[in-house]
Amino acid sequence: MEDLILELKQEIIAALNLEEMSPEDIDAEAPLFGDGLGLDSIDALEIIVLLEKKYGIKLSSASEGKAIFTSIRAIAEYVSQNRKK
Amino acid sequence: MDDIAITGMGAVCSIGNCCYEMLKTMHADLFGIRDNEHFSSEFQDLPAGILDVSDSNLKLISHVEGEQVSRTQLMAQWALREALETGYVHAQKACSDRTLKVVLVNGTTVGGMDLTEQEFSQLRQGEGNADCMLTHDCGATTEAIARHFGNTFSEWVTVSTACSSGANAIALGAELLRSGRADIVVAGGTEALTRFHMSGFNSLMILDHAPCRPFDKNRAGLNLGEGAAYVVMERDELAWKISGKMAAFGNCVQISAYLSGYGNACDAFHQTATSDNGEGPFLAMTEALQMAGLKAEDISYVNAHGTGTPNNDLCESVALRRVFGEKMPPVSSTKGYTGHATSAAGAIETIISLLALQHDFIPMNRGWKEPGEGLVCPAMDCHSFASLEHVMCNSFGFGGNDTSLIFSKKPTAASGQDHPDTDNGICELARVEISDTAQLSDVSEFVKPMEARRMSRLMKAAVLSSMRALKEAGVDTPDAIITATAYGAIELSERLLNQLCDGETLKPTWFMQSTHNTIAGELAIRTRCHGYNITYSQGDRSLQWAMDDARQLIRQGKCRTVLVECHDETTPLFRQLMERVGRPCQEEEVKSLAIVLSCGKSSL
Numbered sequence: 238m239e240d241l242i243l244e245l246k247q248e249i250i251a252a253l254n255l256e257e258m259s260p261e262d263i264d265a266e267a268p269l270f271g272d273g274l275g276l277d278s279i280d281a282l283e284i285i286v287l288l289e290k291k292y293g294i295k296l297s298s299a300s301e302g303k304a305i306f307t308s309i310r311a312i313a314e315y316v317s318q319n320r321k322k
Numbered sequence: 323m324d325d326i327a328i329t330g331m332g333a334v335c336s337i338g339n340c341c342y343e344m345l346k347t348m349h350a351d352l353f354g355i356r357d358n359e360h361f362s363s364e365f366q367d368l369p370a371g372i373l374d375v376s377d378s379n380l381k382l383i384s385h386v387e388g389e390q391v392s393r394t395q396l397m398a399q400w401a402l403r404e405a406l407e408t409g410y411v412h413a414q415k416a417c418s419d420r421t422l423k424v425v426l427v428n429g430t431t432v433g434g435m436d437l438t439e440q441e442f443s444q445l446r447q448g449e450g451n452a453d454c455m456l457t458h459d460c461g462a463t464t465e466a467i468a469r470h471f472g473n474t475f476s477e478w479v480t481v482s483t484a485c486s487s488g489a490n491a492i493a494l495g496a497e498l499l500r501s502g503r504a505d506i507v508v509a510g511g512t513e514a515l516t517r518f519h520m521s522g523f524n525s526l527m528i529l530d531h532a533p534c535r536p537f538d539k540n541r542a543g544l545n546l547g548e549g550a551a552y553v554v555m556e557r558d559e560l561a562w563k564i565s566g567k568m569a570a571f572g573n574c575v576q577i578s579a580y581l582s583g584y585g586n587a588c589d590a591f592h593q594t595a596t597s598d599n600g601e602g603p604f605l606a607m608t609e610a611l612q613m614a615g616l617k618a619e620d621i622s623y624v625n626a627h628g629t630g631t632p633n634n635d636l637c638e639s640v641a642l643r644r645v646f647g648e649k650m651p652p653v654s655s656t657k658g659y660t661g662h663a664t665s666a667a668g669a670i671e672t673i674i675s676l677l678a679l680q681h682d683f684i685p686m687n688r689g690w691k692e693p694g695e696g697l698v699c700p701a702m703d704c705h706s707f708a709s710l711e712h713v714m715c716n717s718f719g720f721g722g723n724d725t726s727l728i729f730s731k732k733p734t735a736a737s738g739q740d741h742p743d744t745d746n747g748i749c750e751l752a753r754v755e756i757s758d759t760a761q762l763s764d765v766s767e768f769v770k771p772m773e774a775r776r777m778s779r780l781m782k783a784a785v786l787s788s789m790r791a792l793k794e795a796g797v798d799t800p801d802a803i804i805t806a807t808a809y810g811a812i813e814l815s816e817r818l819l820n821q822l823c824d825g826e827t828l829k830p831t832w833f834m835q836s837t838h839n840t841i842a843g844e845l846a847i848r849t850r851c852h853g854y855n856i857t858y859s860q861g862d863r864s865l866q867w868a869m870d871d872a873r874q875l876i877r878q879g880k881c882r883t884v885l886v887e888c889h890d891e892t893t894p895l896f897r898q899l900m901e902r903v904g905r906p907c908q909e910e911e912v913k914s915l916a917i918v919l920s921c922g923k924s925s926l
Contacts, residue, residue, distance in 0.1 A: 253775065253776075254775040254776060254831075255775060256771070256775060257771055275772060278595070279593075279594075279776070279830055279831060279834065282525065282526060282527060282830040283829070283830055283831060285527070286525060286827045286829065286830065289827060290826070290827065298527060298542075299527045
């Protein structure tokens, strides 16, 4: 799980172009949207695209994504249960 | 102020190959949303409002067999021919003096993208037929459309404000007539479905996988559509004068309605979403009512933007309630018939509004079943005949570009008033130019890193030059923002085309910044400017059009300060392709100019 968390952090930093951040800067338990990392609805779409491309997970709506993406750890748990690749 | 008469109309879209056919289709309660398989197999599960005529048949209709012509252009030519014939523009030219200035105002966003995307996998390898580059950009597409009609048009211009382009073209056309810059205007919009924007909208997850359900509780997004539509507009007195002359030829100009009001406002909230209180739509509708000299209760029917996305329909309902209160007129979205034809939507819905006005019926809101919290309950009877006097037509676009038009059977009282023309000299408060990519990191002076991270190179240049110019001018919030660009976001378009060729999902961040008007939208958000907001894309004439518009706004006393900017960029591939077709483009990777104009009064 910890490897997956690190991988997700790296992927998200690249996909969202969080240039000045390194994986250590992101708390795996912290909220991603609003407070915490401060991501928004466009970032949620980017993470949805990322999950499909990297893990073969297809989400059907942006709101479904936002419900899952509460923290990096939550995404990691979802990925490990639902990944197709 | 002159009354603006509408003397001709033409349209092609998924529900008809002419205006009359559209009327028949709606009265028969048939619709144009179809399975997508004959557009492209990759979008099989996404229904769309496709014009049921192949490219080769469109070419036959336009007599252009064998040539490389974009579908956007072919549809426009077909719709324009109908508009010109019903508007007797040809006859007018023949029987009246040749000094009449006929201007084409065209709204489009994808331009010739349908051809470019077909060729791109070859083009990127230095192969294929690069001729499509000649009509790739919006301005060149409009020019090709205008030239198809010989000497009919003395001038042409493209308005590119995404999904409100068609409506803004019609409003701009009226301004050109009122300021004497045109005698007859043909205005509207055209947009062909492309894999490019189909994939882009799909990556934003706002497409319904079933036929769309605007204003319904369970609505799940929009269906894209395609088509073209135009109206012929004249100053009322000229229309009657020409009518008198033409009577001798056994013809007469038919005035189908008047454009009595229009409002252009910016939501200044988000690139792709509307604000919760629907500020931009509210301001656009209010301004249109004010110009028409009408009260909210005078409106007999509202043709809503109503795309079917959860966000648009809720925010539009909020704005409608703010404008109309308890006296809500019948409201419907007709996108359940046509799909959302993006840049053509405002023009197609103008035709539907005019048909409703002429034939006294209220188009129904196809696809609606269940009322939802906060949403207006739309008109649902497809044979609802009512006497209509004034129809409002809403169009909202990415970038927060919101426009509302009002059509009336007779000229309205307020149309007789003139704008106060101010004689004060117009002065330039600031001018900033950026032409070196090394300067772009300076954008951090105005933009937080979390915001800058997703800005394209062109966007950074535009924000940097504009914010510096505004700072130098001592202006926090300009009264209007006018952008000019020949090619728009070339770097992002190229990246997205590469993704399309490689079968990847398009990157949402890139797609939402790829329309020409996102720069003006971003600047409006940064400066909290809800005022007039428009983007011109007419090759090297773009800046001239933008400056003329700005000066006109100041001269009329509508604005005291206007931000005018012009931005373009290039990439190695784009430069190489343009050289192949003998149209060398700018040397600089990025070039951005921002000017702040003012009425010169000291009390800014």
